[in-house]
Amino acid sequence: MIAGLGGLAASAISFSMTLYEAAHPPQVPVMQAGQQIDTGRWFVTLRTARTGTVPPTGVPQSQPVKLVMVDMDVVNRSATPNNVLYRVVTISAPAQKLDMPTAYLDRDKYLAGYFNPNMPERLTMVWEWPADVPVPDKITVTVTGQIYKRRDNLYGASGWYDREPVARVDLPVEKAP
Secondary structure (H helix, E strand, C coil): CHHHHHHHHHHHHHHHHHHHHHHCCCCCCEECCCCEEECCCEEEEEEEEEEECCCCCCCCCCCCCEEEEEEEEEEECCCCCECCHHHCEEECCCCCCCCCCEEEECCCCEECCCECECCCEEEEEEEEECCCCCCCCEEEEEEEEEEEECCCCCCCCCEEEEEEEEEEEEEEEECCC
């Protein structure tokens, strides 16, 4: 009987803590452009944002599209090459969801493949913006953290897992002429 009451009390406390945390989410720190952000798996430094119709390759697309581009520096802190930066860096979107961004390396103006460990890279992430929606004067870039687990509870394997946002940066958008 006492064990049942203890279990009921633990459930009630857990439920009330969940409700409180949902009603009072933690504030995401606001950082400035140029400040390095530690996500766990990456060091990310957001630089500038701009809009245009030509991607960083310099080759115009066959169908003109509106692009929002964010320049940044990244360092992969994990032990293996990877390319999942698109899950870490997101921008404030209009009412409709944006497609996954494309990353371009600034050093050769070509699509970024895998980012090697501990090798700093300057890159541009590009999102296609809806044609009927004006690009705002400033966008909010949210950077999400990732945590490494040597042994996952579900599969028993190691891996990097997404966490909550660790920083938010407001970037003014330079408009294309």
